[in-house]
Amino acid sequence: MPVPTNHSKPVRRSAKENAYFQLEQWIIDGTLQPGEKLTDIELAQALNLSRTPIREALQLLEVVGFVKMYPGKATTVTEVFKEDIKDLLPALAVLQALAGELAVPNITEEQISRLEETNFRFAQAIKEKDSFNALKIDEEFHRIIIEAAQNPYITTMLSRLQSHVRRQFFHHSLELTEVSWKEHEEIIQAFKEKDAERLISLSKNNWIRSIEEMNAK
């Protein structure tokens, strides 16, 4: 019997990493509420660990902006204000626009195919009003572009911003409408035509529209 060559990578995740991903998840989906006090000893018991990996995870979550530590006093989950979307979207937009611009000369046929396939599933999710899946697929879509841009600084910054957007989604039902789907279509078209300028203006319009929609409510 041949040994499978596609080893499932030995993803030996440390306790710290497990704690990090678990806590991040809980903060994003609201299991841990904004303002909630986090005591490491309590979390340690809940996750069956010692305080050390918990503390380390909390410190990383603080860097990312999901947790605030008040030395000697308390550690709390950060608040999530609806107005933060106004700060989040423009930053997201310019970085995604730049990613698009940088991706133009690099992007492969295969990646463009994946964009089309992803946007197909995106349209379905929107049609079925499955907005949670729509968000996840939307992230997939943009990740392909980010991947093609091949710029590590942009990659980490966008992934951080996306996690905050995801949190906003859970706390103040963000909407992804059919307009988004059509914009994705246009983005794909711009890639095919290698039209970097068009990509930039599409991203820009996208966040202006999103903010206007938000204010309308």
Add this chain to the structure above:
Amino acid sequence: MPVPTNHSKPVRRSAKENAYFQLEQWIIDGTLQPGEKLTDIELAQALNLSRTPIREALQLLEVVGFVKMYPGKATTVTEVFKEDIKDLLPALAVLQALAGELAVPNITEEQISRLEETNFRFAQAIKEKDSFNALKIDEEFHRIIIEAAQNPYITTMLSRLQSHVRRQFFHHSLELTEVSWKEHEEIIQAFKEKDAERLISLSKNNWIRSIEEMNAK
């Protein structure tokens, strides 16, 4: 005798923070060389601390991209390639451009005065070929704009990118020429005229030029 009202804030910095800033400094200025192995016990002795705050500081430095930890194996200072500037500059440019755009409606007369005063010192430093001070003053200049933009996501992202630029400066002598000074003048002018579009194009031209200059060498 009146008690001074301007208390020197009780900046009771933790051992972890001290370790963080010291190590960051050493990595940026090259005291700790790229690829160098960092063992916590050794650093702990050097800074007269225990291993815990060192470990915590190293983990934060990893998030920021100055350190890479290979679990169970080693912790090393990340490499600093000259080509990384190509990735750094466009990201820096679009975020600074956005900061400028967002700052336009907010910026005060006082802040504009500070821009002018800062740029005056900037010009002096360049004239005297004091490039290290020029870099620091350039950062001051942009910090004023970032402050006026009042967007916390942009603030943290730019501060991180700036620290990487500073590191590049120490390792591969980056140059700030008189062109930069003139560009700052134009930026100030655009603020006075509240011309957001001009601010955006100025930032964009800035990084295109910088990259071209870099390739020329």
Add this chain to the structure above:
DNA sequence: AAACATTTGTCCGTATGTATA
């Protein structure tokens, strides 16, 4: 004012994993 309760910060011993002889 002072002792107390609570929580974070720090120290250091030990377990676990990795690479090399």
Add this chain to the structure above:
DNA sequence: ATATACATACGGACAAATGTT
């Protein structure tokens, strides 16, 4: 293959700081 050396990962005790009674 086994043993050994070495570095990180983790655990638990203690110290320091904060707020309160």
